[in-house]
Amino acid sequence: MELILHKNGLTFFFYLLVLLLYCFACTEGLDRRDFPAGFVFGAGSSAYQYEGAAYQDGKGPSIWDTFTWMHPDKIIDHSTGDVAEDFYYRFKEDVALMKEVGLDSFRFSISWSRVLPKGKLSGGINPEGVRYYNELIDELLCNDIKPFVTLFHWDLPQALEDEYGGFLSTKIVNEYHDYADFCFKQFGDRVKYWATFNEPNTFSSEGYATGNTAPGRCSTYEGNCAAGNSATEPYVVAHNILLSHATAVKLYREKYQASQMGDIGITVSTFWMVPKCQTDASTKAAARALDFAFGWFVNPVTYGDYPESMRALVGNRLPKFTEAESNMLKGSFNFLGVNYYTARYADDSTSSSSVNLSYTTDSHVNLTTEKDGIPIGEPTSTSWLYIYPRGIQELTLYVKRNFCNPPIFITENGFIDVNNSSLPIEDFLSDSSRLRYIRLHLSSLLNAIKDGVDVKGYYIWSFLDDFEWELGYTLRLGINYVDFKNGLRRYMKHSALWFKDFLQQENMITRPKMLSFQ
Numbered sequence: 001m002e003l004i005l006h007k008n009g010l011t012f013f014f015y016l017l018v019l020l021l022y023c024f025a026c027t028e029g030l031d032r033r034d035f036p037a038g039f040v041f042g043a044g045s046s047a048y049q050y051e052g053a054a055y056q057d058g059k060g061p062s063i064w065d066t067f068t069w070m071h072p073d074k075i076i077d078h079s080t081g082d083v084a085e086d087f088y089y090r091f092k093e094d095v096a097l098m099k100e101v102g103l104d105s106f107r108f109s110i111s112w113s114r115v116l117p118k119g120k121l122s123g124g125i126n127p128e129g130v131r132y133y134n135e136l137i138d139e140l141l142c143n144d145i146k147p148f149v150t151l152f153h154w155d156l157p158q159a160l161e162d163e164y165g166g167f168l169s170t171k172i173v174n175e176y177h178d179y180a181d182f183c184f185k186q187f188g189d190r191v192k193y194w195a196t197f198n199e200p201n202t203f204s205s206e207g208y209a210t211g212n213t214a215p216g217r218c219s220t221y222e223g224n225c226a227a228g229n230s231a232t233e234p235y236v237v238a239h240n241i242l243l244s245h246a247t248a249v250k251l252y253r254e255k256y257q258a259s260q261m262g263d264i265g266i267t268v269s270t271f272w273m274v275p276k277c278q279t280d281a282s283t284k285a286a287a288r289a290l291d292f293a294f295g296w297f298v299n300p301v302t303y304g305d306y307p308e309s310m311r312a313l314v315g316n317r318l319p320k321f322t323e324a325e326s327n328m329l330k331g332s333f334n335f336l337g338v339n340y341y342t343a344r345y346a347d348d349s350t351s352s353s354s355v356n357l358s359y360t361t362d363s364h365v366n367l368t369t370e371k372d373g374i375p376i377g378e379p380t381s382t383s384w385l386y387i388y389p390r391g392i393q394e395l396t397l398y399v400k401r402n403f404c405n406p407p408i409f410i411t412e413n414g415f416i417d418v419n420n421s422s423l424p425i426e427d428f429l430s431d432s433s434r435l436r437y438i439r440l441h442l443s444s445l446l447n448a449i450k451d452g453v454d455v456k457g458y459y460i461w462s463f464l465d466d467f468e469w470e471l472g473y474t475l476r477l478g479i480n481y482v483d484f485k486n487g488l489r490r491y492m493k494h495s496a497l498w499f500k501d502f503l504q505q506e507n508m509i510t511r512p513k514m515l516s517f518q
Helices: 012-027 063-070 087-101 127-142 158-164 171-187 200-208 233-260 280-303 308-317 323-329 390-402 425-429 432-450 494-503
Strands: 040-044 105-109 146-152 193-198 263-269 272-275 335-339 343-348 365-368 408-412 455-460 480-483 489-492
Touching: 040 146, 040 408, 063 158, 087 127, 087 489, 087 494, 105 193, 105 455, 127 146, 127 171, 146 171, 158 171, 171 233, 193 200, 193 233, 193 335, 200 233, 200 263, 200 280, 233 263, 233 280, 233 323, 263 280, 263 408, 272 280, 272 390, 280 308, 280 323, 280 343, 280 365, 280 390, 335 390, 390 408, 390 432, 425 480, 425 489, 432 455, 432 494, 489 494
Parallel strands: 040 105, 040 455, 105 146, 146 193, 193 263, 263 335, 272 343, 335 408, 408 455
Antiparallel strands: 343 365, 480 489
16 A cells, blocks of 8 residues: 655655554554453445445445435535445455555445346346345455445435335335345345444435435425425334344344344444533433434334333324334344444423424424533534544443443544645645544444453444535544545555554454354
């Protein structure tokens, strides 16, 4: 991997020596060997954000292909994922880079419309798409990197959206069952970790309450959307996602798990919610905020129903599970994926409206980033992210206490740099803030493990700089730099070099195996 030299004339060897000494200093006090045996370190990605080849080799369009082309004004830099990082064609180069860094595992998603262009088996199978994922999985395994596969990471086939509204219809449950069955059958002999959905809470709220992301539906009082209902659609979509999840887990357990010896779960994201004031109202507000963001999905897959606070506040707009559906949902995961980046202060909201109802206000919570003018954590170059490493410890302890101490993977955790095209590449490679962010969060996660939380692995978001949904290419979250202006060349950032050093510390004789939770 090529390293770019600083402009001050340092020789390559001196630069490398300085960098290695820097990495050694950063790892001091944090040792891979402190983590449990079998603990997995990896990095993540998703199909639309990485692959490119959006209209090639038989792939059908997804709602994100349509969204970026039909609503360029909703993407901050008017960009698309048509090419993205060109991972579809460069995956062997990138897997070699993963091997160099020393990843135990790589998390990626399957593009539903790449393998089933019309979204359903009756619409035909795309052999080129199947070939691509087979080759990617085999390449990872040949390099001793375990695949962690997400079945749905927001890119629904457009054909299903056009036919019956996608996840707004209960018809999606059978289509998702068939798609999952196809993937288990094609790839499950080598894939041992499956996540049914990535951040279904974000997909439901941003896609159907605010309209910021595909398919871009909302009420007119929430945003600039051609159609939608922010008061009901997020809940309908979430309900059908949960039924799809439960159906796929039941299928996997009954038909594939014994022979393929894999595990299946779901990945949910949230801020950590800190009561803004030392009052009962603030404490209850923080709890409600977690219910509406995290418990919305984790409560049903654990206990078979939505949180009581959601039932009380949303009322009959919140769909109900039948007894059979509730029983199918209970315990429908072998592990829980948790995406964590930052935290918010939560306080009670007294404002209410019986007219402009929306998922965004149903919790009656105000979320803020400051208290008495002091930010909740160290500010960064983007207003969205404040460094609050304690939150990853508190969140995983919350999961332990409230959801029966399940096995947990931290499936996303990462740092954001604003992409300033006027800066030289060297400035982005010297990502000391990201490096410190990762170290602080790993240290906090280690504290949670010492407190009895059953954490099995940690995946950095992201392995490469990528297309960040409605924010396009205005942000960089990768531990490896992608030069989008000059041939998409990859360069290791200091954080990648630190991670490489951390993962390959001396006396680590064997790489950990991914454990089964059965």
